[in-house]
Amino acid sequence: MWERCRTVADSLQLPVPFDAARFIAALAERRGRPIDLVPVTGRPQLPCGLLVTTDTADCILYAADTTELHQQHILLHEAAHLICGHPESAPAAASAARTLLPNLSGALVARVLGRTVYREPQEREAELLASMILHRAQQSVGPAAPQGNWVDAVFGRAEDSGTGPHGG
Template structure:
């Protein structure tokens, strides 16, 4: 459980991280991952993996030479974008360098991989974990920044903006 002080510290840290990032315009999660991979000096590959409902819809797996984001193929475009940015947020926060306990469901998903590698899979499903809260907050702030900074003068975010709480800027026609 976060104290009020640690909550404020988390917000300051994550807000600063989100504001310093170079974001592609127009925003595309795959392009964002390519920029992050370049910044980190190691590839990030997105893999579509069909999983059952007991396993999270996105996982981050790090190896000695590359990072892999596993994503369910049936996710909507908006959900896929959030999954990719959330998993990228784990990398941005340095969670790939933290020791991680074995995650439930990972052995079932990746039975052919060594236990040492599987322990480095970041696929937590409990949002009460500090690393999950930090990654989720960073992903949300990044996507909020995307909506805030683009597109052009009218900033019409259309249906996707409405789904994430940004009102459309379309002119309202008076009745009558």
């Protein structure tokens, strides 16, 4: 998984300066379908991010009441599911979608989100790819980027062991 994610992350064109919304807009253009970004607040029982895919568009709901860095990571995690070709559901997705998108019919939510359930490897893959994209974006900033930060420490140790952050 580590090598596959690294290959994918290295192949992606990132906007400079990096901006997750611009990256996702370019992804939507390449995929030929819109990806709507919907900020959500006041969702203590819901996930930080949610990908909803319909017949005509994709929608990424993300926590608006968190830091900018966390928002970027949430957006990239959900976009990574699209990049990796993962199915469009998660365990809590149906109830979250009904809560956050009350205008969607229950049948549509069930049809779109109820087809499959994410397995743990898909979540790890999306998380790893999102982290690698952010790491690449940080490296593209150049010499003014702070050295020795937590991203470098995590990725440096993972590279030294050859196993990646999730053990392979």
